Amino acid sequence: MIADEMTPAVSFQKVARHFGAVKAVDALDLDIAAGEFFAMLGPSGSGKTTCLRLIAGFEQPTAGTISIFGERAEGVPPYRRNVNTVFQDYALFPHLNVLDNVAYGLMVKGIGKAERLKAAEEALALVQLPGYGARRPGQLSGGQRQRVALARALVNQPKVLLLDEPLGALDLKLRENMQEELKSLQKALGITFVFVTHDQGEALSMADRVAVFNEGRIMQVGSPQEIYQRPKTRFVADFVGSSNVLPPDFVQRYAGQRRWGSLRPEAIRITRETGSDAIQARVSGVSYLGAATRLALDTEGLRLHASVPSGTAVPEQGDAVAFTFNRDAIHLMDEAP
Amino acid sequence: MRSDRSQSAPLGLKIAATCGLLFLHLPILLIFIYAFTTEEKSYQWPPPGLTTQWLAVTWNRPDVWEALSLSVRVAAISTLVALILGTLCAAAVSRSRFFGRETVSLLVILPIALPGIITGIALRSAFALTEIPFSFWTIVLGHATFCVVVVYNNAVARFRRTSGSLIEASYDLGADGFQTFRHVVLPNIATALLAGGMLAFALSFDEVIVTTFTAGQQQTLPIWMLEELIRPRQRPVTNVVAMVVVLVTLLPILLAYYLTRDGDQVAGAGK
Numbered sequence: 001m002i003a004d005e006m007t008p009a010v011s012f013q014k015v016a017r018h019f020g021a022v023k024a025v026d027a028l029d030l031d032i033a034a035g036e037f038f039a040m041l042g043p044s045g046s047g048k049t050t051c052l053r054l055i056a057g058f059e060q061p062t063a064g065t066i067s068i069f070g071e072r073a074e075g076v077p078p079y080r081r082n083v084n085t086v087f088q089d090y091a092l093f094p095h096l097n098v099l100d101n102v103a104y105g106l107m108v109k110g111i112g113k114a115e116r117l118k119a120a121e122e123a124l125a126l127v128q129l130p131g132y133g134a135r136r137p138g139q140l141s142g143g144q145r146q147r148v149a150l151a152r153a154l155v156n157q158p159k160v161l162l163l164d165e166p167l168g169a170l171d172l173k174l175r176e177n178m179q180e181e182l183k184s185l186q187k188a189l190g191i192t193f194v195f196v197t198h199d200q201g202e203a204l205s206m207a208d209r210v211a212v213f214n215e216g217r218i219m220q221v222g223s224p225q226e227i228y229q230r231p232k233t234r235f236v237a238d239f240v241g242s243s244n245v246l247p248p249d250f251v252q253r254y255a256g257q258r259r260w261g262s263l264r265p266e267a268i269r270i271t272r273e274t275g276s277d278a279i280q281a282r283v284s285g286v287s288y289l290g291a292a293t294r295l296a297l298d299t300e301g302l303r304l305h306a307s308v309p310s311g312t313a314v315p316e317q318g319d320a321v322a323f324t325f326n327r328d329a330i331h332l333m334d335e336a337p
Numbered sequence: 338m339r340s341d342r343s344q345s346a347p348l349g350l351k352i353a354a355t356c357g358l359l360f361l362h363l364p365i366l367l368i369f370i371y372a373f374t375t376e377e378k379s380y381q382w383p384p385p386g387l388t389t390q391w392l393a394v395t396w397n398r399p400d401v402w403e404a405l406s407l408s409v410r411v412a413a414i415s416t417l418v419a420l421i422l423g424t425l426c427a428a429a430v431s432r433s434r435f436f437g438r439e440t441v442s443l444l445v446i447l448p449i450a451l452p453g454i455i456t457g458i459a460l461r462s463a464f465a466l467t468e469i470p471f472s473f474w475t476i477v478l479g480h481a482t483f484c485v486v487v488v489y490n491n492a493v494a495r496f497r498r499t500s501g502s503l504i505e506a507s508y509d510l511g512a513d514g515f516q517t518f519r520h521v522v523l524p525n526i527a528t529a530l531l532a533g534g535m536l537a538f539a540l541s542f543d544e545v546i547v548t549t550f551t552a553g554q555q556q557t558l559p560i561w562m563l564e565e566l567i568r569p570r571q572r573p574v575t576n577v578v579a580m581v582v583v584l585v586t587l588l589p590i591l592l593a594y595y596l597t598r599d600g601d602q603v604a605g606a607g608k
Contacts, residue, residue, distance in 0.1 A: 058505055078508040091506035095524040105510035108520065146463065 007070045010055055011193040017050050024050040026216040028064070032160075032194060037186050038201035040196045042213030043239065048196045052162050055194065056085050066226070069159055079108075084153035085162040088169070090145045092137035098124070098148050099133030105156040121270035123151035126185070134277040143174045150182075154189070163195035167202060179206050199241045202206075204228060210237050229264070232334045237262035243331075244268075244304045251330060255271050260333045265294065267329035268306035271317065271322050278322035283315050297323060365583065372576035380572070391573040401578060404561035411557060412541035415480035416488075419537045420530060422481070423488030428522075431496035432504075442493075447512065449486040456482055457550030464551070471553025479551035480544055484507045484537035491533030528596045535589035542586055558582060 008031040017025040032038045040048040054066060057078035057199040066073040068083060084105070092101050099120050100107075108118035115132075115161060124130055127147040135147060146166065151160055166182070167175045183206050186193045197203050203210045204224040212219045212227060212235075220232045231237035234245045243262040251261035271278055284303070285296030287321040293314050295306045308314055315321050346354075372391060374384035378473055429435075430442050448456055460479050469475060503525070507517040545559045552560065558578065565575045 055506075056509060058508075077513075078505070079511045079513050083509075085506070085509045087506055088501045089388060089500060089502055091500060091502035093506070093521060104507070104512075104520070108507075108510065108512040108516045152510065 007034065008032055008067075009036065009069060010194065011067045012051075012054075013065045013067075015054065015066055016062045017047075017054060017059055020060045021114075023216045024045050025054065025061075028218060030211060030218060030221065032192060034069070034192055034285065035190050037127055037183065037193045037206060037208045038195070039195065039207035039210045040213060041198070041200060041203040041210050041240070043198060046213040047216040048211075049164060050196065050216075051110045052085075052164055052196050055160065056083055056162055057081050082156075082158055083160045083162060084156050084158040085164065086146075086149045086153050086166050088164045088166075090137075090149040092148055094137055094153070096137075097133065098129075098135050098137065098140070100146060101137065102133075102152045102155050104152065113228075119155055120151070123155040124148075126154065127151045128181075142169050143178070144172065146178065154191075160192045160194060161195065165196055165198070167197075167199075175202075182206065204240070210240075212240060214239075230331050231262050234260055234262075234333065234335060237333065244301045244303065247302070248332065250302060251301070251332065254327055255330045255332065257332060260335045262333060263304070263325060263330055265305045265307035266292075267325050268294070268297075268304065269325060270306065270308060271324050278324050280320065280322055282317045283321055285318055286314065286317050297321070299323075346471055366575050368579050368583075372580050373572050374445070374573055377570065377572050391571075391577050393576040394571060395574045398574060399437050400556075400561065402595065404556045404558045405578075405581075407473070407476075407555060408542055408558040411476050411480060412538045415484045415541045416534050416537045418477065418481045419484035419488045423485045423533065424492050424526070424530060426485070427489050427492035427496055431493055432501070442545045445489050448482040453483075453544070453546035454550075457547045460547070461550040471551065471555075473555070475551045475553070476548055476555070476557065479547040480541040482547070483544075484541055487540060488533035491529040491536075492526055495529035497578045499525050532593035532596045535593040539586040539589050543582060 005010050006103060009258060010030070010032040012028050012030040015025060015028045018207045028047075028051070029050075040046045040051055050059060054061055055068070055073070057073065057076060061074060068081065073081065075134065092098075093104065096104065102120035103116040106119060111119075121130070121133065124132060126151050126168070129144060129147050129151065132140070132144065132148070134320060137148065140148065144184050146169075163182075167178050179201075179202060182193070204227070207224060210224055210227050211221045214235050220227060220236045222230075227236065227240050228243075231240060231243060237243040242266050246261040246263055248260055252258045255261060259277075279299055281297040281299035281304070283295055284298045285294075287294045290310070292307045292309050295308060295315070297304045297306055304323075341593060368386065371380055373389060374385045375386035375388045376382070376384060424443055426441070430438055430445075457479070460475075460482075464471065464475055503521055504517055509522045543559050544557075545563065548557050548560055556564065559582075562575050562578060562582075565578075566572075
C-alpha cells in the first residue's frame with residue numbers, strides 16, 4: 001500500500017475504550033501526521049496510555065475506528081501491526097542476550113540467522129551500544145536497557161514507534177541526554193514517534209505536537225508553543241507550564257472581556273512605583289529555582305505566581321509589593337465562564 | 338544480637354542435632370543393610386552374614402518387573418497430565434482476572450491438603466457411581482489429582498515473578514501466540530516445570546493410599562512391597578527394591594531442588 005502524503009499515520013475517529021463503568025478513553029478524535037514526533041501528555045489515569053495500547057493493539061476500542069496509515073486497525077492483533085513499542089519497564093527478555101533480544105522480531109518473522117544478527121548489530125550501533133550484544137539484560141544499567149529496548153523496536157523498521165513513559169525510570173542527567181538523542185534519532189529515521197508522558201517539560205521539549213489528556217478526553221492538541229502560550233482551558237493552563245489561571249472577573253477588569261484567562265509567571269513584573277496600573281500584593285512564598293525565583297503573590301483573594309529572573313532584587317516573604325503586566329499577555333481561554 | 342559467626346554452637350545443641358539426624362536416617366541405612374543379609378525369614382540384627390545374591394534374585398522375579406513397569410508408566414503419564422493441566426491452570430490464574438479465580442486456585446491446591454485416604458475414598462465412590470472399571474487409567478487419574486498441585490505451585494510462582502509485559506513485548510515484535518509460548522513463556526518457566534514435574538513423578542512413584550483405592554487388582558511398586566512384607570519368603574528382595582525406590586525418587590528431588598535454587602535470576606523482570 002502506498003500512503004499518500006496526506007494519509008495520517010494514526011487516525012482516531014470517535015474512539016472509546018470503556019472498562020465497565022470507567023471511561024478510560026471517550027469520544028476521541030485525533031490525527032497524527034506521518035513523520036511526526038507526537039506527545040500524549042496528561043496526569044495518570046487520563047487515558048493516554050490506553051490510547052497508546054489501542055494503537056499497539058493490546059486494547060480494542062469499545063466504539064469508533066482506528067486506522068494506521070489508512071488501514072483499519074480494529075481486530076488486527078498486535079503481531080500483525082507494523083507498529084512497535086518501547087515499554088515502560090523495557091520488557092527485555094531475561095533469558096536472551098542483548099543481540100538475540102534485538103533480533104527477536106526478525107527471528108519470529110523467519111529471517112535467517114546471519115542476516116538478522118547483522119541487522120541487530122546495526123541497530124545496536126544506532127543506539128550507541130555497539131559490542132554489547134553478548135551481555136544479558138540483567139548486566140546492563142537502566143539507560144542501557146532503554147537503548148536496547150529502542151534498538152529492539154527499531155530493527156523491525158516500524159511505521160509508528162510507540163514509547164510508553166520512555167524516560168520515566170532514568171535519572172535527570174540521563175533523561176536530558178536521552179531526550180536530545182531520541183529527538184535526533186526521530187529526525188534521522190523519519191519514523192512517526194508517539195510517546196506518552198506525564199512530564200510537561202519532556203513533552204514540550206521533544207514533541208512537534210502535543211495532545212493534553214484529561215479524564216479520557218483530549219483537552220487540546222497543538223504545537224508546544226500553542227499549548228504553553230495559548231491554553232484553551234483552565235486544565236491545560238494549570239497542567240502545562242504552571243500558568244496563572246485568571247477568573248472571569250479579574251480578566252474583565254484588565255482585558256475587558258468576561259472570560260477565563262491565563263497569564264504566564266514570567267509576564268508578571270514586580271515594580272517599585274505605585275502607579276495607577278500597578279496591582280498591590282503581598283508576597284506569601286519565595287522559592288529559589290536556580291535560573292529564576294518563583295514568588296507567590298496574594299492579591300484580591302487570588303494567588304498568582306511570578307517568575308523573577310536571577311540577578312534582580314527579590315522581595316522577602318511577607319513584603320508588600322506592586323506588580324504590573326502587559327495587558328496583551330493575558331491569554332483568553334475558550335472555556336466559558 | 339547473638340549472630341557471631343565465629344562462635345560455634347553449644348555442645349548440647351550439637352548432640353541434639355546429631356541425634357535427630359541419626360534418628361531420621363539410620364532406619365533408611367538399616368533397610369539398605371538388610372538388602373544384603375543372608376537370613377531371609379526375619380529381620381535379625383546383626384545380620385548373620387552378607388551376600389549380594391538378593392540382587393540377582395530380585396532381577397529374576399517377574400512380579401518385581403511388572404510392578405516397577407506399572408509404577409513408572411503411571412508416574413510418567415500422571416506427570417505429563419499434571420504438566421499440561423497445571424501449567425494451563427497457573428497461566429489462567431496468574432495472567433487473567435475472572436470470577437471465581439481465588440476459588441479455582443484453592444480448589445486446585447486442596448487435594449494435597451486433603452488426607453490421601455479421603456481423596457482415595459472419594460475417587461473410588463466416584464468410579465463406582467459412574468461404573469468406570471478399575472484400570473491403569475483410574476490409577477493415573479488418582480495420582481494426577483495431587484501431581485497437578487505440585488506443577489501448579491511451581492508454575493504459578495514462576496509466572497508471578499515473570500514480568501507480564503514480556504508477553505506483550507513478544508506480540509508487539511510480531512510473534513503470534515504459539516511463537517510467544519515457544520520463545521518467551523516456555524524458556525522462562527522451563528526450570529519451574531522441570532522441578533515440578535520431577536517432584537510430581539517422585540510423589541506418584543511412591544504413592545500408596547490413593548492407589549489402594551483406585552488400582553483394582555494391579556500392583557504398583559509400593560503396593561507390591563506392602564504385600565511382600567507379609568510373606569515370609571525371600572524378604573530381602575523387598576529391601577533391594579526399597580533401595581532402588583529410594584535412589585529413583587531421591588535423584589529427581591535433588592535435581593529439582595538444584596534447578597529451582599537460583600531460579601530468581603532466570604525469570605527476573607525488566608527492571
